[in-house]
Each structure stands twice: as structure tokens, then as C-alpha cells.
Amino acid sequence: xxxxxxxxxxxxxxxxxxxxxxxxxxxxxxxxxxxxxxxxxxxxxxxxxxxxxxxxxxxxxxxxxxxxxxxxxxxxxxxxxxxxxxxxxxxxxxxxxxxxxxxxxxxxxxxxxxxxxxxxxxxxxxxxxxxxxxxxxxxxxxxxxxxxxxxxxxxxxxxxxxxxxxxxxxxxxxxxxxxxxxxxxxxxxxxxxxxxxxxxxxxxxxxxxxxxxxxxxxxxxxxxxxxxxxxxxxxxxxxxxxxxxxxxxxxxxxxxxxxxxxxxxxxxxxxxxxxxxxxxxxxxxxx
Amino acid sequence: xxxxxxxxxxxxxxxxxxxxxxxxxxxxxxxxxxxxxxxxxxxxxxxxxxxxxxxxxxxxxxxxxxxxxxxxxxxxxxxxxxxxxxxxxxxxxxxxxxxxxxxxxxxxxxxxxxxxxxxxxxxxxxxxxxxxxxxxxxxxxxxxxxxxxxxxxxxxxxxxxxxxxxxxxxxxxxxxxxxxxxxxxxxxxxxxxxxxxxxxxxxxxxxxxxxxxxxxxxxxxxxxxxxxxxxxxxxxxxxxxxxxxxxxxxxxxxxxxxxxxxxxxxxxxxxxxxxxxxxxxxxxxxxxxxxxxxxxxxxxxxxxxxxx
Numbered sequence: 001x002x003x004x005x006x007x008x009x010x011x012x013x014x015x016x017x018x019x020x021x022x023x024x025x026x027x028x029x030x031x032x033x034x035x036x037x038x039x040x041x042x043x044x045x046x047x048x049x050x051x052x053x054x055x056x057x058x059x060x061x062x063x064x065x066x067x068x069x070x071x072x073x074x075x076x077x078x079x080x081x082x083x084x085x086x087x088x089x090x091x092x093x094x095x096x097x098x099x100x101x102x103x104x105x106x107x108x109x110x111x112x113x114x115x116x117x118x119x120x121x122x123x124x125x126x127x128x129x130x131x132x133x134x135x136x137x138x139x140x141x142x143x144x145x146x147x148x149x150x151x152x153x154x155x156x157x158x159x160x161x162x163x164x165x166x167x168x169x170x171x172x173x174x175x176x177x178x179x180x181x182x183x184x185x186x187x188x189x190x191x192x193x194x195x196x197x198x199x200x201x202x203x204x205x206x207x208x209x210x211x212x213x214x215x216x217x218x219x220x221x222x223x224x225x226x227x228x229x230x231x232x233x234x235x236x237x238x239x240x241x242x243x244x245x246x247x248x249x250x251x252x253x254x255x256x257x258x259x260x261x262x263x264x265x266x267x268x269x270x271x272x273x274x275x276x277x278x279x280x281x282x283x284x285x286x287x
Numbered sequence: 288x289x290x291x292x293x294x295x296x297x298x299x300x301x302x303x304x305x306x307x308x309x310x311x312x313x314x315x316x317x318x319x320x321x322x323x324x325x326x327x328x329x330x331x332x333x334x335x336x337x338x339x340x341x342x343x344x345x346x347x348x349x350x351x352x353x354x355x356x357x358x359x360x361x362x363x364x365x366x367x368x369x370x371x372x373x374x375x376x377x378x379x380x381x382x383x384x385x386x387x388x389x390x391x392x393x394x395x396x397x398x399x400x401x402x403x404x405x406x407x408x409x410x411x412x413x414x415x416x417x418x419x420x421x422x423x424x425x426x427x428x429x430x431x432x433x434x435x436x437x438x439x440x441x442x443x444x445x446x447x448x449x450x451x452x453x454x455x456x457x458x459x460x461x462x463x464x465x466x467x468x469x470x471x472x473x474x475x476x477x478x479x480x481x482x483x484x485x486x487x488x489x490x491x492x493x494x495x496x497x498x499x500x501x502x503x504x505x506x507x508x509x510x511x512x513x514x515x516x517x518x519x520x521x522x523x524x525x526x527x528x529x530x531x532x533x534x535x536x537x538x539x540x541x542x543x544x545x546x547x548x549x550x551x552x553x554x555x556x557x558x559x560x561x562x563x564x565x566x567x568x569x570x571x572x573x574x575x576x577x578x579x580x581x582x583x584x585x586x587x588x589x590x591x592x593x594x595x
Contacts, residue, residue: 124584
């Protein structure tokens with residue numbers, strides 16, 4: 001892949017060379033895009049195929065039966081479970097992260113630095129590793145199969161990054177605006193709710209989307225902490241479809257996978273449309 | 288929990304007597320308390336318990352489940368003599384190097400460079416496809432790549448169509464298979480980071496160099512890359528840490544197999560703790576994973592420090 005950029009013309013000031021370089025760049029871009037697109041083919045074709053297998057072939061006639069068949073009561077229930085977990089942890093994250101970020105953004109010098117550094121350190125820890133002790137904790141506290149406890153844990157895993165992001169977005173809101181409110185006798189909380197948060201609404205939306213998508217896509221945590229099938233979210237339920245290797249359930253697996261992916265794809269698209277890529281990343285990666 | 292009153296910051300605080308200032312500082316920490324409490328309960332607590340458990344023979348079932356014994360360094364000593372552990376450590380290194388440091392990093396950089404100053408429509412289409420792979424839930428990405436690389440999967444069908452012989456990729460080259468899948472899934476992040484960083488490289492600098500006769504490669508090496516150094520370091524750290532924790536993708540595609548050929552540290556930790564019920568040994572493996580992540584995290588921290 002690198003050769004394409006390197007073989008770009010030595011003297012790009014001449015027009016024909018520049019044009020051929022552009023053509024080469026488009027060609028390579030096209031090939032990369034194709035390579036990224038092709039693995040998806042199976043997913044989409046199998047979801048509308050009557051007798052889906054692991055091979056990718058255009059079905060003789062398209063059918064939406066897989067989608068209809070997959071929408072059983074149990075599966076809808078699993079999607080609702082996903083929604084409860086994701087909304088729960090996203091809302092709770094905002095409720096905890098916003099007030100936590102406020103003093104970190106406003107009084108960094110005094111005491112915030114060590115806390116910020118600890119939070120940054122925590123964002124780097126592999127959450128996967130914490131699941132073994134968390135399982136032990138859940139067993140001892142008799143919290144296995146508890147959706148609220150699972151939401152609390154999911155919130156805790158996303159919180160360091162969420163506070164960090166919130167703090168960065170909050171830094172962009174000038175403190176002078178709050179000073180005006182304090183003069184009018186507003187408390188810190190009121191200033192946060194009425195002035196700071198509305199001004200950083202895009203940032204709040206990014207943190208919400210981030211947390212929601214993270215939980216929605218999480219398989220390992222509910223797989224370990226929620227054993228009761230009635231409490232498992234879509235990710236775990238779909239995995240069980242996948243477990244039925246050899247049976248002819250690939251069409252259902254593909255259809256369910258698409259339905260399950262849809263909410264996060266839509267959410268990302270909306271946030272990206274409204275806010276733009278650069279903005280969404282500005283808080284995540286400074287520097 | 289938000290009802291905790293937020294203190295009013297005031298510039299006069301610095302001039303106040305010490306005890307008043309102390310009380311103010313305490314008041315300022317108050318809004319942080321709920322978040323920190325939750326982190327202590329579900330983050331710090333488990334990590335500390337993990338350290339303790341790694342020195343015991345606590346199991347998921349059986350006698351040692353209810354009354355675990357302290358066994359000192361036995362788990363760690365066992366680890367040193369455990370060929371599976373050494374293998375999983377090695378696999379983790381190869382997986383992280385291959386898919387993050389080389390694959391995602393270089394791939395993201397190449398995409399960002401290729402997309403710079405291309406037509407808006409081309410950038411939008413390519414960007415949407417690449418980001419689409421990133422947005423797809425890890426579990427679904429696992430299914431997609433399992434099907435793509437399976438015996439009668441898409442890749443073999445394509446190879447067959449052009450007259451080549453396919454392979455049982457998931458059996459013949461399992462580590463390469465999961466590495467490719469992770470590159471596919473993660474490259475978008477690097478691409479977005481590098482695109483943002485590239486847009487900060489001043490065009491007139493590059494143009495001046497071009498006029499002076501610097502080749503495209505020389506401009507990349509001596510102007511663009513040095514200016515993007517920070518972004519590259521930050522990105523490398525981030526994707527390394529993300530890849531270190533990858534579990535679902537490998538679990539879905541190969542389950543750690545065939546045999547133990549894709550059993551990276553997270554997968555081996557899962558197998559030990561939840562499949563073979565050796566919670567103590569699993570905890571010791573988790574400590575190693577945390578320690579590796581911790582080391583990278585400290586490096587990351589040092590790089591970000593100036594920004595805090």
C-alpha cells in the first residue's frame with residue numbers, strides 16, 4: 001500500500017505527472033475501499049437469502065423472511081435489554097461525569113492534576129482484565145444476573161474516558177460566562193446546568209454516543225455477568241445463534257446482526273453529520 | 288446525585304486564610320465524589336481483589352471456591368513454567384504489533400495521505416466504508432470475518448474465480464486471520480486521527496519545499512511526519528492499548544484455536560478463569576495483562592502530561 005504514495009512523482013510541479021499521481025491515488029483508494037467493503041458482502045447477501053450458508057452468492061430471489069423470523073418475542077426482549085443497559089449506562093455516565101468534570105475543568109491547578117492523571121491512566125487499562133475480579137466481586141455480593149449492577153459496572157468502565165472528554169469540552173466554555181451568572185446569584189450547580197452544559201451540548205452528545213455505542217457493542221461483560229437468558233442483551237443472544245454451527249441459521253444470524261448493528265450505525269451517522277468528524281475527535285485525541 | 292451543590296469558584300480564594308481555603312477545596316472536590324466512589328467500587332476494588340486473588344488458589348467451583356488458601360507466589364511460579372502462558376504472551380505481542388502498530392497505524396496513515404486533497408466525494412465514500420467497519424460492533428465484525436475466511440467463504444470464492452487455490456484460512460493461518468480482521472476494524476480510528484493531524488500541516492510549507500525541488504517522499508519524511516510526531520505517538524499508544532484488550536473478535540473467529548494458536552492473553556485469561564475455573568490463576572494472568580497495559584498507560588501518560 002505504501003508504494004503508491006512513495007512512487008508519487010518526484011517533481012510534482014509538472015501537470016501530467018501530478019495528474020497521473022492523482023489517478024494512482026484514486027486507484028489505490030478504490031482498491032482499499034473495495035477490500036474494506038467485500039467482507040460485508042456475506043452479511044448483506046445472507047440476510048436476504050432463503051438458504052444462507054457461509055458462502056457468498058447472490059440469492060435467486062430476495063426475501064425479507066429472515067428479518068421477519070428473527071423478530072421473535074425473545075429477540076425483541078434481548079434488544080430491549082441492550083437498550084436498557086446502554087441507555088442506563090450512557091445516562092448515568094453523563095450524570096456522574098458532568099459534575100465531576102466541572103471542578104476538574106475549573107480548578108485544575110489546585111488539586112485536579114493528580115485526579116486527571118489517574119483518570120487518564122485508567123482509560124488505558126485493559127478492561128478485559130478487570131472482568132475476572134469483577135466476576136469474583138459479583139459472586140460474593142450476589143450480584144450476578146443483576147441488570148442494575150451490570151449497568152453500574154459498565155458505567156465505571158466508561159467513566160474515566162467520559163470525565164476526561166467532558167473536561168476537555170468544558171475547557172472550551174469560557175469561565176467569564178459563569179462569572180456573570182454568579183454575580184446574579186446563581187450557584188455552581190445552576191451555572192453548570194443552565195450555562196455550561198447547554199454550551200457544550202455537542203460535546204455532551206459525543207460522550208453520550210460514545211458510552212451508548214460502547215455498551216451496545218459490548219459482548220464480554222454481559223456474557224460473563226448476566227447468565228439468565230431473560231436478562232441477556234442482543235450481543236449475547238446473537239452469539240448463541242452463531243453457536244449453532246452447521247444448522248441452517250446463517251440467514252437469521254446475518255439478519256439479526258444487521259438489526260443489532262443498526263442503532264449504533266445510525267447514532268454515529270447522526271452525530272457525525274451534525275458535529276463533523278474533526279469535532280468528535282478533538283476531545284478524544286488532543287495533540 | 289447531581290444534587291450535590293457545586294461550589295462557586297472565586298478569584299478571591301487565593302487571598303483567603305488557609306482554613307477557609309481548605310474548606311473551599313473540599314467543597315470543590317464534592318461533585319467528583321459520586322464518580323470517584325463508583326470507580327473505587329468497580330475499578331480499584333476489583334483490581335486490588337485481583338492482586339489478592341492472584342496469591343490464592345481460589346476456584347470457581349469446588350472446595351477452594353468457598354475457602355481459598357493463600358499460596359504465595361505459586362500462581363506466578365506456575366506461570367513462568369507454563370508454556371501456554373509464554374505462548375499467549377508471544378501471540379499477544381505479535382497480534383498487537385501486526386494489527387495495531389503495523390496494520391492500523393500504517394494503513395491509517397496511508398489512507399489519510401491518499402485522501403488528502405482528493406475530491407470531497409471520494410473522501411466521503413472511502414471514509415464512510417472504512418468508518419463503517421469501525422462502527423460495526425466487534426461481535427458482528429467477528430461473524431463477518433469468520434464467514435469471509437471460512438472454507439467456502441468469500442475470499443476463497445474470489446481466489447477460485449481468478450484461478451487460484453484457496454485455503455482453510457482459519458486453520459492454516461489463524462493468527463493472520465484475526466490480525467487482518469482487527470486491522471479491518473481498527474484502521475478507521477488511525478485514519479481519522481491522522482486526517483485531523485494532516486489538516487494542521489501548513490500547505491505553504493509543503494509547496495515551498497516542492498518548489499525547492501523536494502520529492503514527495505522527502506516532503507513526507509522531512510516535513511509532514513515530523514510535524515505529526517505527537518499525533519503518531521498518541522495514536523500508537525491508544526491503538527496498542529485497545530488491541531491489547533481485544534477479546535470478542537478472537538473469541539468469535541477462532542475461540543483461541545485451533546488448539547491454542549490464537550490464544551492471546553485475554554483469551555487465555557478467560558479460558559483459565561471461566562473454562563477451567565482456576566480463578567486464582569486467571570487473576571494472576573489478569574494482573575500480567577493489567578501490568579502490561581499499565582506500563583503502556585504510563586508511557587501514554589508521560590506523553591500527554593504537558594496537556595493536562
